[in-house]
Amino acid sequence: MHELGITENIVNIALTKAGEAQASKINQINLVIGEMSGFVADCIQFYFDSLSKDTIAQGAVLHFELVPAQLRCRNCSTIFTPKDTLWACPECRERSVEISKGRELFIESIEVE
Amino acid sequence: MKKIEVIQNILEANETIASRNRQLLNEHKVFCINIMSAPGAGKTSLILQTMKLLKDKLNVGVIEGDVASTVDAEKVQSEAQAVVQINTRNMPESCSLMAAMIESALKSMPLDNIDLIFIENVGNLICPSEFILGEHKRVVISSLPEGDDKPIKYPLIFIDADAVIVNKMDLLPYVDFDIAAFRRSIEGLNPKAEIFQLSCKTGEGVEKWCFWILEQIKANVTKQ
Numbered sequence: 001m002h003e004l005g006i007t008e009n010i011v012n013i014a015l016t017k018a019g020e021a022q023a024s025k026i027n028q029i030n031l032v033i034g035e036m037s038g039f040v041a042d043c044i045q046f047y048f049d050s051l052s053k054d055t056i057a058q059g060a061v062l063h064f065e066l067v068p069a070q071l072r073c074r075n076c077s078t079i080f081t082p083k084d085t086l087w088a089c090p091e092c093r094e095r096s097v098e099i100s101k102g103r104e105l106f107i108e109s110i111e112v113e
Numbered sequence: 114m115k116k117i118e119v120i121q122n123i124l125e126a127n128e129t130i131a132s133r134n135r136q137l138l139n140e141h142k143v144f145c146i147n148i149m150s151a152p153g154a155g156k157t158s159l160i161l162q163t164m165k166l167l168k169d170k171l172n173v174g175v176i177e178g179d180v181a182s183t184v185d186a187e188k189v190q191s192e193a194q195a196v197v198q199i200n201t202r203n204m205p206e207s208c209s210l211m212a213a214m215i216e217s218a219l220k221s222m223p224l225d226n227i228d229l230i231f232i233e234n235v236g237n238l239i240c241p242s243e244f245i246l247g248e249h250k251r252v253v254i255s256s257l258p259e260g261d262d263k264p265i266k267y268p269l270i271f272i273d274a275d276a277v278i279v280n281k282m283d284l285l286p287y288v289d290f291d292i293a294a295f296r297r298s299i300e301g302l303n304p305k306a307e308i309f310q311l312s313c314k315t316g317e318g319v320e321k322w323c324f325w326i327l328e329q330i331k332a333n334v335t336k337q
Contacts, residue, residue: 002240005205009123021117031123036269038239074304085265087301095301099272107119 003039006105007047014057014110023112026057030109034067036102041066069102127244130212134219134247141224143174144330145232147210147246149270150254151263152236155280157185158313159254159322160231164192166323171228171330176218178210178235185233195222201235209240212247229330238263242270249333256281257290264298271299276307278322283312 010029018026033039041064052058072079073089074096080089088095122128138145148156157177164173174195177185186198197218201207204214210232222230232248234241245251253274255263258281264271271277277299279292292310299306307325311318 002206002208002243005127005211006123008205009126012126013119013121013123017117017119021115023115023117027114038243038269087265087268095297096304097301103269105123107121107123109116109118109120111114111116113114 003043004047006039007044007051010044010048010107011051011055011057013107014060015055017110018056018112021112024056025113026060026110027113028061028063028111029057029107030063030065030111032065032067032104032106032108034102034104035069036099037105039105065108067101067104070100071097072100073097124243127212130216131245131247134212134215135249137219137224138230138247138249141227142334143224143227143230144250144326144333145230145246145248146250146252146326147232147234147241147248148252148254149234149238149241149274150236150256151238151259154236154254154256154259155313156233156236156254157188159278159280159319160233161189161192162313162316162319163231163323163326164189166319167229167326168192170327172226174222174227174230176210176215176222176230176232178214178233180207180235194227197221206240206244208235208237209244210234210246211244215246229326238267238270242267242273250275250329252276252278254278254280255295257284257288260289261291261295261298264295264302268302271306272302274303274306276309276322276325277303279308279310280313282310282317283315 014029045062075094076092078089078091087097150156172194175189175193177198181200181202183198186196190196199214251274253270309322
């Protein structure tokens with residue numbers, strides 16, 4: 001739903017970096033996206049295809065590294081991957097947690113020629 | 114072929130504008146609260162009730178975000194010092210306000226005559242959680258008819274909230290909403306969040322929330 005603005009940013013960042021490197025073509029954009037970030041890879045791909053048209057990023061492969069959610073229990077500090085939506089700690093059963101991984105949203109690198 | 118390391122936050126463009134907004138607000142001594150909720154939870158009602166109670170103390174401006182229409186802007190017009198309606202229908206994000214939209218709204222507000230701005234975000238519990246706008250406080254409203262499981266279904270928006278409001282408390286006898294379970298969920302996700310139980314319909318509990326706002330404004334002025 002809100003991937004259009006995000007994809008515009010991705011295209012802008014990639015074009016700027018490629019321009020700085022005087023590249024003539026962007027072959028691949030490597031993205032790191034957390035499972036909990038709320039962004040859908042397929043949606044980003046869909047918008048990317050239309051936004052990158054007639055730029056040096058046209059046809060570039062979007063590679064998504066998806067980071068699974070990881071929680072930390074505030075009570076006993078156990079790090080765990082949530083198995084359901086209740087987010088209860090598997091050790092102490094407390095439901096007091098913070099997200100330690102899974103909200104990432106960045107461009108890791110681009111591959112150009 | 115060459116690999117160029119980038120490591121750049123994709124939301125950075127939004128965050129840069131948000132910090133510019135924050136700076137502008139601080140320069141004019143304007144406190145800003147971003148109100149988020151599902152459609153119909155009572156964002157406009159809360160803003161209206163708050164403005165009525167704080168009438169003698171603060172000049173309040175409102176930025177209304179909706180996909181379409183000026184319905185909400187018309188409702189708050191009589192109580193607000195200034196109102197700007199943003200329609201997101203033709204913008205890159207129609208499901209949430211973004212910092213750039215706030216930046217242009219602030220340009221048409223008389224900031225020197227305003228103490229507090231409410232940003233009424235687009236009714237949505239998902240998208241607004243990704244975008245900071247330059248606000249000082251983020252507030253989420255849950256209302257009783259929505260059910261007590263919203264923090265479990267939409268955790269991100271509650272994790273980043275400074276305050277959570279449970280609205281429509283007057284409906285408690287008629288709906289199955291477990292207040293204790295709701296509070297437990299919030300306290301688990303975000304122990305720092307203040308929780309207010311109130312009813313915009315009857316006015317019960319609104320005073321306590323208004324008092325919190327005044328305290329936050331005072332604390333922000335001291336901090337600067």
